[in-house]
Amino acid sequence: MHCRRFLFTMNLVFYMHKFVRRRISMLQSVLIQHLGQHIDETVVVQGWLHTKRSSGKVAFLQLRDGTGFVQGVAAKTEVSDDVFALATSLTQESSLRVTGVVVKDDRAPSGVELQVQNLEVLHLTHDYPITPKEHGVDFLLDHRHLWIRGPRQRSILKIRAEIIKAIRQFLDDRDFTQVDPPILTPSSCEGTTNLFHTQYFDRDAYLTQSGQLYMEAAAMALGRVYSFGPTFRAEKSKTRRHLIEFWMIEPEMAYTTHEESLDIQEQLIQHIVHHVLTKCQVELKAIGRDIPALENAIAPFPRISYDEAIELLQNDGHSIQWGEDFGAPHEAAIVEHYSRPVFIERFPTSIKAFYMKPDPDRPEVVLCADLLAPEGYGEIIGGSQRIDDAELLASRFAEHELPAEAYAWYMDLRQYGSVPHSGFGLGLERTVAWICGLEHVRETIPFPRLLYRLYP
RNA sequence: UCCUCGAUAGCUCAGCGGUAGAGCAUCCGGCUGUUAACCGGAGGGUCGUAGGUUCGAAUCCUACUCGGGGAGCCA
Helix, strand or coil: CCHHHHHHHHHHHHHHHHHHHHCCCCCHCCCCHHHHHHHCEEEEEEEEEEEEEECCCCCEEEEECCEEEEEEEECCCCHHHCCCCHHHHHHCCCCEEEEEEEEECCCCCCEEEEHHHHHHHECCCCCCCCCCCCCCCHHHCCCCHCCCCHHHHHHHHHHHHHHHHHHHHHHCCCCEEEECCCCCCCCCCCCCCCCCCEEEECCCCCCCCCCHHHHHHHHHHHHHHEEEEEECCCCCCCCCCCEEEEEEEHHHHHHCCHHHHHHHHHHHHHHHHHHHHHEEEEEHHCCCCHHHHCCCCCCCHHHHHHHHHHHHHCCCCCCCCCCCCCCCCHHHHHHHHCCEEEECCEEHHHHCCCCCCECCCEEEEECCCEECCCCCCCCEEEEEEEEHHHHHHHHHHHCCCCCCCHHHHHCCCCCCCCCCCCCEEEEEEEEEEEECCCCCCHCCCCCCCEECEEEC
């Protein structure tokens, strides 16, 4: 019985395909997001069946094409028996071309519906794994290649794309030049334990952990630069804030102090949030983001010193002492006092990277800052003013037992026209997670690389 | 590396020492406004793997495998 039904459907599909091809090809195909501009016109929508509901006399087809969702209504009295039979036999995620009249309807979430006239099935799907009911994380990640078809994941990827667009727009408008640092590197800037090792013919090479040092060179060549690319960390981190492969934006600015860098950072974040609030209302609603909470991200952001943060934590009952680095619970406790992103600046020199410039008034701290996102999303920016003095940098290399020969080129930057300069790294996925209000960064990237997951 | 939780139908889970269960999905039937549609029926299982305890193990114990959450580290 199953088999006969299947053959019947396939014959029908073949027949309909021949029957309607000429007429459909003469009609205009329209993206779902533009249907509102075609009221009362007959159009073709090319997409997939998201879900279907049907009764004996009417079938409701939820269609998607990547740009949006629209309901196609096939009424038994309005279409041929063949088309109606085809409509009721359609399966989830079958690919199809639907011909119909665009009509206004207040019952539709987008305000329009498609009155179906004809259907052309390109491929009839069987047993699509992701059903409209709930699924577990493991199952969904194993089916990530299909999971991204869903409305929630589509919205997140759309917002990610708009965030990227906003970042580029902001930096390009302020005379930054994009410069691409290498992905294959001879060694790291901060230890090799977290680096992905690979072969470079007969030598060792590592996947980049940060393009920063190269960007310092680029800033001396082009003034204001930024990189935008993937970063790899072989850390055995398994939390909602960590990916093995993630994307970073690393601006680097010549003739720029720590304070000027902070100004740019907060304006950038404000611009991103404003852009997403302007362009992505539909997507933000689709994923259930608390929009008023996002609207709080207006510059200037609070700037507190490491000293003040320690005091604040001690007053909250934490046993942390000056000189210790913050753990995740500390960051969460600090952020709880604010509803906006907050800068923590001037950390102890001893716990920060070798290239950070000491505060001239207090050499025990460096001119650096972390920007913590609100609502517990953790550090989204880390930045600093860099050491511009050749002698000091040389002594830092010695203190950190770094191989000076490998970094001769980096030392050169302090030999030939050294200037005060600053830069920062913005973690894309954590920013997307915060703006989307997600539980986990794994949903912010199309194909997440996680500690125990390299598939698909 | 450490702590902690988990693995039972295609999916989500219940069952916690005595005949393997539910909802959804699938298939069949019904329904002209559904929004995770609804109503009736059917099929569907080596209870993660290997040992052990017991008259009897999905259930208790041990080891292993795979995964979730978290710590450290970091964006």
